[in-house]
Amino acid sequence: MLKVADLTKKFGNLIAVNCASFEVNRGEIIGLIGPNGAGKTTLFNAISGLYKPEGGTITFKGMNITGWLPHKICKLGMSRTFQVTRAFTHMTVEDTVRVGAYNRYNEKNVQEKVDQVVKICDLTDIRKRVCSDLGLASLRKVELARALATEPEMLLLDEAGAGLNATELETFMNLIKKLNQENKITFCVVEHVMQMVMGLCQQIVVLDSGEIIASGTPNQISTNARVIEAYLGKRAVHVRD
Amino acid sequence: MNFKKYFNQQNTFILIGLVIALVIPQAFKSSQYVMLLITTVLLYAILASAWNIIGGMAGQLDLAAAAYLGLGAFTTGTLLIQWNITPWVGMFLGGLIAMGLAILIGFPLFGFKVKELWYAISSSALVVVLQSLFMMWNEVGGPTEKYLPSGSSPWYSLRFNTYVPYYYIMVTILVVVILINRWIRYSKLGYSLLALGEDEDAVEVLGVNSQLSKLKALAIYAFICGVVGGLYACIYGYVHPAFFDTSMSMEITILGIVGGMGFIYGPAMAAIVMVSFREFLRASLGSQLAGLYLAVYAIILIVVALFQPRGIAPLFERGLKKIQTYFAELKRGHKADA
Numbered sequence: 001m002l003k004v005a006d007l008t009k010k011f012g013n014l015i016a017v018n019c020a021s022f023e024v025n026r027g028e029i030i031g032l033i034g035p036n037g038a039g040k041t042t043l044f045n046a047i048s049g050l051y052k053p054e055g056g057t058i059t060f061k062g063m064n065i066t067g068w069l070p071h072k073i074c075k076l077g078m079s080r081t082f083q084v085t086r087a088f089t090h091m092t093v094e095d096t097v098r099v100g101a102y103n104r105y106n107e108k109n110v111q112e113k114v115d116q117v118v119k120i121c122d123l124t125d126i127r128k129r130v131c132s133d134l135g136l137a138s139l140r141k142v143e144l145a146r147a148l149a150t151e152p153e154m155l156l157l158d159e160a161g162a163g164l165n166a167t168e169l170e171t172f173m174n175l176i177k178k179l180n181q182e183n184k185i186t187f188c189v190v191e192h193v194m195q196m197v198m199g200l201c202q203q204i205v206v207l208d209s210g211e212i213i214a215s216g217t218p219n220q221i222s223t224n225a226r227v228i229e230a231y232l233g234k235r236a237v238h239v240r241d
Numbered sequence: 242m243n244f245k246k247y248f249n250q251q252n253t254f255i256l257i258g259l260v261i262a263l264v265i266p267q268a269f270k271s272s273q274y275v276m277l278l279i280t281t282v283l284l285y286a287i288l289a290s291a292w293n294i295i296g297g298m299a300g301q302l303d304l305a306a307a308a309y310l311g312l313g314a315f316t317t318g319t320l321l322i323q324w325n326i327t328p329w330v331g332m333f334l335g336g337l338i339a340m341g342l343a344i345l346i347g348f349p350l351f352g353f354k355v356k357e358l359w360y361a362i363s364s365s366a367l368v369v370v371l372q373s374l375f376m377m378w379n380e381v382g383g384p385t386e387k388y389l390p391s392g393s394s395p396w397y398s399l400r401f402n403t404y405v406p407y408y409y410i411m412v413t414i415l416v417v418v419i420l421i422n423r424w425i426r427y428s429k430l431g432y433s434l435l436a437l438g439e440d441e442d443a444v445e446v447l448g449v450n451s452q453l454s455k456l457k458a459l460a461i462y463a464f465i466c467g468v469v470g471g472l473y474a475c476i477y478g479y480v481h482p483a484f485f486d487t488s489m490s491m492e493i494t495i496l497g498i499v500g501g502m503g504f505i506y507g508p509a510m511a512a513i514v515m516v517s518f519r520e521f522l523r524a525s526l527g528s529q530l531a532g533l534y535l536a537v538y539a540i541i542l543i544v545v546a547l548f549q550p551r552g553i554a555p556l557f558e559r560g561l562k563k564i565q566t567y568f569a570e571l572k573r574g575h576k577a578d579a
Contacts, residue, residue: 048446074448086443088436090503090551099436102429103448110429150448 001026001154001186002047002078007056009039009046016042018210019056024154024203029180029187031201033221035230039210040190041083044156047188048080049073061153074103079147080156083190085139087131093142094118094127100149113149121145121175137168141175148179154186155179161193173199198222206230262412266405276404278520280476283411284469285516289496289508290418291465294425295458296494297502300438302357305364306493308371309339309463311485313470318480319381321389321398328399332471339467340460347459351452354441365487372485386479399475407476414472415509418465422505425461434458435503495538499545501552511553515541 002024009017017039024030032040045051047058049070058066065073079100088096094114101113118127121141126134131142140160147155157176161169173196179185191197197204197218204221206214208230214221221227269275288306295303313335320326320334350363375382392398401407425431433454436444441451474480496515501507519534526533549556 050442050446069450070442070445071448071450074446079448080446082443086440088439088443090439091432091435095432096436099432099444099449100447102432107429146447 001028001061002188003057003059004043004047005057005059007043007046007053007058009042009051009053015210017046017053017207020207020210020212021056022205022212022215024186024188026153026186027180027184028202029176029189029200031197031204031218032188032190032207033192033197033204034207037209038207038230040207041158042210043207044080044158044188044190048078048156074150074152077151077153078156079150079152079154081140081143081147081158081160083158083162085136085143087134087139087142089132090130092128092130093123093134093138093145096131096142097123097145097149100146103150113151117145117149120179121148122171136163137165137172140164140172144172144175148185152185154188157187157189157191159190159192161191161196164193169193169196172196176200266408270403270405273404276408277476278517280404280407280411281520282513282516283408283415284473284476285493285496286509286512287411287415287418287469288466288493289500289512290415290422291462291469292493292497293422293500293503293505293508294434295455295462296497297500297504297508298425298431298434298438299455299458300356300434300502301455301459302361302494303364303459303462304361304487304490304494305343305367305463306466307484307486307490308364308368309343309466310470310473310489311368311371311375311482312339312342313467314474314480314484315375315381315470316467317471318387318389318474322387325390325392327397328471328475332468335471336464336467339470340464343459343463344456347456348452351455351459354451356441365490368485368487368490372482375482375485382480382482384482386481388479389474399472400478404476407472410472414465414469419505419509421461421465425458426503426505430454430457438503492538495542499541499552501554504552504554504558507552507554507557510557514553 004023005021007017007020008015020039020043032043034040042051046053049065049068049072052067056066057064060073060076060078063076065076088099091099097114097117098110101110101117105113118124121144123138123141123145126138131139134142144157144160161172164172176187177200180187187200189197189201201218204216204218205212206221206224206227213226213230214224216224265279266276269279288310292303292306295301313332316335316338317328317331320331321328346363346367350360355363376384389400390398391400395401395406425434433444433449436447437449437451437454445451470484473484496511497508499515500509500511515538518537522534522537545552
């Protein structure tokens with residue numbers, strides 16, 4: 001469904017992403033992990049059209065979307081959330097979801113879609129509240145809801161589990177699993193919370209200093225020496241061995 | 242016919258507003274000065290409401306209202322002076338020309354995501370550039386005023402001996418502009434603009450074409466300013482490059498911010514309160530302290546920024562809600578007694 005090939009993104013002399021290549025199959029939940037500054041969010045920004053890459057190609061649903069504007073990529077069926085929640089602070093939850101729902105619906109039937117998404121994401125009780133009054137867990141759900149309202153075939157979640165407590169995380173993970181199984185949405189998840197990565201993802205791609213250093217199933221990744229080295233340093237690998 | 246259903250609170254307020262609008266000229270028609278003053282207040286209310294579309298909803302700090310107003314004034318004035326074309330046509334064409342220029346300038350600005358301070362500077366520069374251009378363009382502008390002919394029919398040339406007709410035209414335009422604001426606010430464009438005003442990247446990944454949405458808002462705003470500019474020329478009876486006035490643009494932006502960015506009635510309310518107050522200060526203290534109103538504006542802006550950062554409209558909305566609750570409780574009490 002998504003194919004990233006030799007993607008490179010530079011900021012001046014800094015190479016944030018260096019020839020990254022990976023694939024996401026339809027219906028999969030794939031995890032993108034790596035230490036801070038590995039280039040995960042930059043990669044997300046390039047895939048979603050917020051950054052123009054210097055090299056490589058991004059193919060989505062068989063179309064080369066490299067350099068496309070974000071709204072066009074969304075129209076094709078891909079949306080995303082952000083690492084630091086970027087809520088529309090002065091808008092209500094319902095109106096925030098409506099902005100996304102207009103991607104595929106017109107004035108006549110947009111309300112129906114809003115009601116549906118609000119219900120799926122369990123936002124009914126807070127639908128009339130202004131986003132600036134909400135806590136982090138609710139904001140994460142609102143971000144997911146507005147992206148979901150665009151009717152994506154693929155969703156990129158950027159650290160959606162960060163800052164959530166165990167119960168909130170469990171609820172959030174169940175929601176993603178439900179959306180994946182029932183709505184057939186493909187997910188690509190950038191995450192630091194290992195509970196979420198291990199509990200959700202069928203495949204994991206590991207990024208370090210802008211380069212992909214490993215990819216495989218959660219079990220393969222958890223025992224990969226290069227991954228342990230990237231996260232904990234060389235001594236940790238020696239200790240393990 | 243069931244008339245009762247039409248008498249909800251909103252319609253009652255509209256009715257009261259219309260009655261006041263009709264009574265005003267009857268009360269003040271003997272004083273042309275007061276009528277001019279009220280017409281000026283309405284002019285600012287229209288411009289501030291138009292600014293609300295690009296500034297209040299889309300969050301673009303636009304300072305070019307006077308540029309579009311001036312273009313409308315010169316288009317209307319020139320068509321009437323040189324070809325005796327009625328200002329009714331001139332105003333519309335002036336609006337279209339202002340809209341065309343706005344699109345021409347907005348396209349690269351929004352394409353390159355120029356915003357906040359940089360957008361404010363760019364839009365403000367447009368006023369200065371147009372003023373210089375029209376100052377040098379002797380056929381249309383030039384350093385001296387170009388007077389509009391009165392013609393045989395006042396309704397053809399829009400040149401009246403009294404300000405009362407202008408007042409009615411201004412009231413009509415204000416109502417239309419507020420309705421446009423209301424229509425946009427609750428449409429796809431309105432929701433997109435409000436969200437764009439908060440976070441452009443976050444909106445774009447939801448399928449919103451930010452450049453196109455902002456261009457639409459800018460075009461509507463410029464068109465309204467251009468139309469009003471035509472009327473402005475007719476009221477004053479001449480055109481002059483001084484119409485491209487940066488301080489006027491600044492004042493409209495201040496009214497939009499103080500009124501409440503994105504609120505439908507806020508900017509118009511702010512214009513009615515603040516411009517009336519400004520004119521009062523000018524009339525009573527103008528000879529001693531000519532620039533006092535600017536100091537008062539600055540103080541009001543600081544007070545609003547400190548205590549009511551979203552403008553006076555939310556304050557008004559809260560007051561209205563309290564009144565609604567009071568009447569609802571009163572109604573319930575009556576029912577219980579019965």
